[in-house]
Amino acid sequence: MIDPSLIESLKSLVEPGKVLTDASSLEAYGKDWTKQFPPAPSAIVFPKTIEEVQAIVRWANAHQVALVPSGGRTGLSAAAVAANGEVVVSFDYMNRILDFNEFDRTVLCQAGVVTEQLQNFAEEKGLYYPVDFASAGSSQIGGNIGTNAGGIKVIRYGMTRNWVAGLKVVTGAGEILELNKDLVKNATGYDLRQLFIGAEGTLGFVVEASMRLERTPKNLTAMVLGTPDLEAIMPVLHAFQGRIDLTAFEFFSDKALAKVLARGDVPPAFETDCPYYALLEFEASSEAVTEAALELFEYCMEQGWVLDGVMSQSEQQLQNLWKLREYISETISHWTPYKNDISVTIAKVPAFLKEIDAIVGEQYPDFEIVWFGHIGDGNLHLNILKPDAMPKEEFFAKCATVNKWVFETVQKYNGSISAEHGVGMTKRDYLGYSRSAEEIAVMKAIKAVFDPKGIMNPGKIFA
């Protein structure tokens, strides 16, 4: 905990009432969606302007106080957890959309703008902000940028990185940098904007971001296809991508589907039982696209890659097919699942998944493994359900061993130990499975350039 007199000097930098130190605020603002590290911040500060953020960072430099950025607190890697007496800088009061440029299709957002707020703003303008995920109702743009948030439309639209036209940041040294100025083409040296995207607040704070919007997709249509095995999903993806621009290509296993269907509130896609299912989505912008999709479906059936399938004929059917995939996470939460968010290149998915299945199945035959994820971009969500009879402690102890196997397998397959959730504190000690010692040394040196006193979210990404 920092000295109380410092808290007083911090208060002088912001509006009255914008520094909180009560227990419930410290608890609420000191954590994200992870539960591994108990929150223990010294204070929460709520700046309202860029100048106030800069003053806070300069104050932290002067007094060697660690700062933790805080957005919607929906992170899944404990990157926004203050567990060591840090001062939390919340962007809740920097939540305004400042400007809209219709020809560039850019929206200037303060860091605390909520994802859904941007999505709704885009809709009002007849446009579309395509980065979407479960926490869109509370996550903030600053946090999305800090973690380079992904989600369910990455195969078509890419990660948050693709939608950042420009950034205004306050570096760890307290300097304000305006990065890229919303230009599409700008070949004037290193693109520093890219460094701040995915940096989890370790280099500085994003205070404003100019986000690009896109044409609204037309007549989105989904197919669910059942495959005889996981390998068959690959040629199906390949065949569809060759003719149609997919907006999503998700997969889930029969076990995942069974859990969702057991709820009783979602109709099955079709009757045929299959070990794996692909959910793909595209814009049926004309009859020709729909016809192409049906031709591809028949072709995949003929090849034996698909056993059965269905295509949505209405908005309601589209929603129902998506529920088969989207309800998985919530449904299996009942079993206190061990979860891991990992990725490999797309072609390696079947072999990688089988290897993990085999290791876990051999060592812990009573564990039920539920796979689902964004197969179109190689991002797998591994979920191991706790056997009902097994005490939590025993389950988590065994999962610690699973962790090691998973990361060793990730390393063997040249994959990523964190596909889209970030490193934070939860995966900090495993970073070496995905990044070399030389890379980590370089990253630390780059951090020192922007944050010479090491006050920006210390202990996140690397120790």
Add this chain to the structure above:
Amino acid sequence: MIDPSLIESLKSLVEPGKVLTDASSLEAYGKDWTKQFPPAPSAIVFPKTIEEVQAIVRWANAHQVALVPSGGRTGLSAAAVAANGEVVVSFDYMNRILDFNEFDRTVLCQAGVVTEQLQNFAEEKGLYYPVDFASAGSSQIGGNIGTNAGGIKVIRYGMTRNWVAGLKVVTGAGEILELNKDLVKNATGYDLRQLFIGAEGTLGFVVEASMRLERTPKNLTAMVLGTPDLEAIMPVLHAFQGRIDLTAFEFFSDKALAKVLARGDVPPAFETDCPYYALLEFEASSEAVTEAALELFEYCMEQGWVLDGVMSQSEQQLQNLWKLREYISETISHWTPYKNDISVTIAKVPAFLKEIDAIVGEQYPDFEIVWFGHIGDGNLHLNILKPDAMPKEEFFAKCATVNKWVFETVQKYNGSISAEHGVGMTKRDYLGYSRSAEEIAVMKAIKAVFDPKGIMNPGKIFA
């Protein structure tokens, strides 16, 4: 010039005959397409493997020898010019495509693979490499990455940056880094790959790159539309982008068109004279798209934004419409043009262009200004033609003054002094018009992280 005994030790690092010091090789490999700085390298070395590149970099570190990377030597900013006794590292013998992954649609290229070689390889695989520009027949992938090459399809496909799935680099410190490993989703700390893209070889050498391919576009169709003024191009762009995914949106002035038509080998698009023309292209993947394009055309006519227009009905007509735009550069080269490659945000293009026109027109009323460029991404090519009667020296002296006005206007409009050609040596001294002193200081510190001895392409981007 470096010591002759050093050249001998350099020779021991590569295959026999792979170090050249003869005058014609020094002349040929010491330069790019710019002519401002006379080439004066000490030697040219041709590595064939990553290990040889690493050995050369370590040798350069040991002996404090400056290295200049050399690809297709088609650069337009003198970033690949060796004017100060440097050793040129040519990637001409690292020109193989090493691997293809059909499900990830990635191609593993050595740095010296020529752009067109990659484009042709993609075509053989039924796929498409979408970054395309005039020098595709000689430019190399390593150089494309070093400059983050753009071109004519950026509005749809983005810059080279978007197509780099993974990089293998040798840093200035002589370390080999494997960056991103071809993953779509990888949230494990700073994306160092992004730093090397557009770094003009100042941080290290790209030795291998995994490049993504895309579905081949179908039935590309172009429209040329004449507008009553420059402002009208903006709502036209806006209207089309709202309904159709454009693959290109170019513009040119009546003066540019007149020069091309005067050649006599390209038919005019239509008879109506207009001050500005837009060339837009899209995939006419179905009747519905073509109908939408025609509806939009009629709507733009009704609004008074378009005076006349034409849509290609065949591949031949598509080619002919593109010639109106693509022949400009070659056609005006007859007038020894002063050229500048600049960008602003799209909405600012009309005001920015008019301001430059006014300044130049007022000060030098005998100068003819020819504008064209990629208006869909804010990238303008400013060309001032030398009056026939004016001696070259006088013209270039006056253009130096123009340079200053242009960059001051760029700064005022928050634009970029180099949209897609890079900084190199030609724009090094003007970098401050686009990047702040704080940004430049940070860039230099980042360079020092990767290249502590300052041997990688010194004097490029910044002094």
